[in-house]
Amino acid sequence: MYFPMEAKKVAVIGAGPAGLVATRELLREGHKVVVFEKSDKVGGTWAYDSRVETDLLGLDPERKIVHSSLYKSLRVNRPRHLMRFLDYAFSEIEGGDQRTFPGHEEVLRFLTTFAEKFGLLESIRFGYNVVRVEQMEGNANKWIVEWQASGCDPNMELFEAVVVSTGRYTEPKTASFPGMDKWPGLQMHSHNYRSPEQFKDMIVVVIGAGASAMDISKELSAVTKEVHLALKDPSVEFASRNNTWGHPMIKRAYEDGKVEFHDGCFIDAHAIIHCTGYKCHYPFLKTNGIVSVNDDSVGPLYKVVFPPSLAPRLAFIGLPNVALTFLTAELQSKWVAKVLSGKVHLPSTEEMKASAKKLYHMEIEYGNWLATQSGLPLLEKRWEHLLNCIWKCYMLYGVDFREKCDVDGGLKEVESSSLGREMAIIRSAFSFMLGTVCGVYIAQNYKVPDIKKLSNTGIFFAKHIEENYRKPNSKKDSDD
Numbered sequence: 001m002y003f004p005m006e007a008k009k010v011a012v013i014g015a016g017p018a019g020l021v022a023t024r025e026l027l028r029e030g031h032k033v034v035v036f037e038k039s040d041k042v043g044g045t046w047a048y049d050s051r052v053e054t055d056l057l058g059l060d061p062e063r064k065i066v067h068s069s070l071y072k073s074l075r076v077n078r079p080r081h082l083m084r085f086l087d088y089a090f091s092e093i094e095g096g097d098q099r100t101f102p103g104h105e106e107v108l109r110f111l112t113t114f115a116e117k118f119g120l121l122e123s124i125r126f127g128y129n130v131v132r133v134e135q136m137e138g139n140a141n142k143w144i145v146e147w148q149a150s151g152c153d154p155n156m157e158l159f160e161a162v163v164v165s166t167g168r169y170t171e172p173k174t175a176s177f178p179g180m181d182k183w184p185g186l187q188m189h190s191h192n193y194r195s196p197e198q199f200k201d202m203i204v205v206v207i208g209a210g211a212s213a214m215d216i217s218k219e220l221s222a223v224t225k226e227v228h229l230a231l232k233d234p235s236v237e238f239a240s241r242n243n244t245w246g247h248p249m250i251k252r253a254y255e256d257g258k259v260e261f262h263d264g265c266f267i268d269a270h271a272i273i274h275c276t277g278y279k280c281h282y283p284f285l286k287t288n289g290i291v292s293v294n295d296d297s298v299g300p301l302y303k304v305v306f307p308p309s310l311a312p313r314l315a316f317i318g319l320p321n322v323a324l325t326f327l328t329a330e331l332q333s334k335w336v337a338k339v340l341s342g343k344v345h346l347p348s349t350e351e352m353k354a355s356a357k358k359l360y361h362m363e364i365e366y367g368n369w370l371a372t373q374s375g376l377p378l379l380e381k382r383w384e385h386l387l388n389c390i391w392k393c394y395m396l397y398g399v400d401f402r403e404k405c406d407v408d409g410g411l412k413e414v415e416s417s418s419l420g421r422e423m424a425i426i427r428s429a430f431s432f433m434l435g436t437v438c439g440v441y442i443a444q445n446y447k448v449p450d451i452k453k454l455s456n457t458g459i460f461f462a463k464h465i466e467e468n469y470r471k472p473n474s475k476k477d478s479d480d
C-alpha cells in the first residue's frame, strides 16, 4: 500500500509509555503531533493513584474511572535492564531506586525524565479526555478527534491520522460464580487494591494466578488470618504455605458468607479479590464495526498495529502483552511514523487482512520484524538471554523471584554455559505441551537440574507467557 511522502498531522491518545514513545518517533519523522492525555501527568499506568473507583468491582459503567491499576507496594516484574527504550535506559537517570526490580515510583521517574529530555511535554494537552475518534464522512483521510476538558464544552479537531495508546489495564474483567451477587462480604477487583491494611485479620479469597494475584496474596498473607487462592486454571496446582492455601475455582458463594471451592472445601470468608485481568476498552472509537472490540481482543489488526481497512490512518501502539513492553512500543512507533511519512510501505489491504488472521509469533521475532521494517539492526541477543533468565526465575522461585533472581549472574551463566540451550528446550516444550505434566516430562527427559523445584506459579507463568506471546492479541489477556 503506497502512501504519499509527507508529514502528517497526527493525534496521539494517551501519554503513558506507549504514547510518549510514539510521540517522540512521530516528531522525529517530522510529523505534527498533538497528544491528548486525560490526566494531568505523563506515565499512564505508572502514575500511581491512591484513589479507588466508586464501584470496587468495576461493573458500573457510570463509575468515575481511575486509570492506574498499581498497588502501593508494586515493584516491576521485569528487570530494569529490559524496561527501556533503545537509546534511553534506567541507567540514564541517577540516584533513585537502584534495585533490579525497582518500585513503581522509579518507572514514573524514568518516564518523566524521558518526556522532558526529548521535549515531548510541549506536544501534550493535559486534562483532555478523548470521547470520540471517527473517520470524517466523505473523506477517508481525515479523522475527527473530539474531547472533553474539565469545565469546558466538548470540542473537536481534524487530524490526518490517529494513534491510539490508551493502555489495556484499566477496565476490570471479573470472575463469575454462582451466588456472587448476593454474597455479603467485600468484593473488589485488583484494579482497586492499593494496600493490605484494610484486610487485617480477615479471611480473604484471591481469584487468579497471574502477577497481581501472586503479589497481592503474598502481601496479604502478612496481615490476614488466611488467604485462599482460587485458581481459574485447573491444571495449575498451588502448594499451600503458611496461612495461604490454593484451591480450584469457587463453586458457589452463600448468603451467610461461606465460600465453597470445587475441591469441596468451605470457608467463612470476609473478602474476595478478583485478580482476573482486564478488558480491551475503547469507548471513544467509532469505526462502524471495522474494528471490533470485545473483552479479550481488538481487531483485525495487521501486526497488532494497523486495522487493515483503515491503515495507516489509524494505529494502535502498545497492545502486545510482551515482556519488552517499552521497546516493543518503540519499535511499533518507529514503523508507524515511517509508514505515515511514506518511507515504508504496507502490503495490500487484502494481504494485511489475511495476515491479521494468522497466529502470532514470539516476542523476539516480532521485535526483530518491526526493527527490520524501520531499517534497524536486530534486537540485541543479551535481551533474549535476559528474558530466558527471567523465565527461569519465575519458574523456579514463583512469588519470590524478585528477591532470588540474580539477573546479572544469570546473564553471565546463560552466556557461558549450556543453560541457554536447556532454557530453549524448556521454552519450546512449554509452547507445545502445556502444563504440569509437561514440566514433569521435561524434568524426566532432559534432567535439567533444578526443574523439580519448578514452582506452581512458575508453571502458570510459563504457560501464560507462552500463550500470550504466540497470540498476544487474539485471546488471553494478562492477569496483571
Ligand SMILES: Cc1cc2nc3c(=O)[nH]c(=O)nc-3n(C[C@H](O)[C@H](O)[C@H](O)COP(=O)(O)OP(=O)(O)OC[C@H]3O[C@@H](n4cnc5c(N)ncnc54)[C@H](O)[C@@H]3O)c2cc1C
Binding pocket: 013, 014, 015, 016, 017, 018, 019, 020, 036, 037, 038, 039, 042, 043, 044, 045, 046, 067, 069, 070, 071, 074, 075, 076, 077, 078, 083, 128, 129, 130, 131, 165, 166, 167, 168, 169, 212, 284, 317, 318, 319, 323, 324, 325, 326, 480
Ligand atoms: C499492576 C500492573 C503491573 C504491571 N507491571 C509491569 C512491569 O513490571 N513491567 C512492564 O513492562 N509492564 C508492566 N505493566 C504493564 C503496563 O501497563 C505497561 O508497562 C505500560 O504502562 C503500558 O503503557 P501504555 O502507554 O500502553 O498504557 P498506559 O500506561 O495505561 O497509559 C495510557 C494513557 O492513556 C490515557 N488515556 C486513556 N484513555 C484516554 C482518553 N480517552 N483520552 C485521553 N487520554 C486517555 C491514560 O490516562 C494514560 O495516561 C503492568 C501493568 C499493571 C496493571
